[in-house]
Amino acid sequence: MHLSIGTGVRIAFALVGISLLSASSARADAAGAAACAGKLDKPSRLIYDATAQTAVSSGDLRDLVASKTRSLVMSGQLPRAGAREAAEAAGRCLVLLRQ
Template identity: 50%
Template sequence: MRAIGFCLLTSLMGLAAQPAVAAAIGATSPVPAPAPIMQLAQANSASTHCAAGLPADSKMIYDASLRNMKSLETLRDTVVSETRSLVEAGRITELDARPAAERAGTCLRLLAHP
């Protein structure tokens, strides 16, 4: 979960957030986070709180999607892909897959909307 948060923060903050680039431009202190980053961090706790109440199947999808999501723009594709993988592995039934994915998606959307 920390890895996706770091990746999202790095991509949203741009190149200046990368230590090598910051050193190259002579930055001596950390780059302050713009307002959208702060909102994302707050939404992350909302998403985590939401996920705590998910049923087991939905929580599996939430965790797998959070680990493998490249950006918020790929949220839906990631949830579909991870759900399909869990069904193919026999960890979630086909019948339960869609409702479980929808519940997981509800919590994951909180990453984008504070």
């Protein structure tokens, strides 16, 4: 099979276009997550901030949020009362980072 140079160039431009679309989608999701996080109350924001950096690459987001929340409660940075609700609110914003 013979491909002309023009075909290769068109394929390269198509691939660049696809990667640019993917990059802009990722930025939009990060922006959405940041906007969501900006609306969180203080305990939820504490969980979000503690989790956001590893949320993108972590396997199970629910386990990660639970672990970070537990750690914050045990260290006295987050009161136990309301921790579950705060974690759920933070989790809704963290999901946006993974889309």
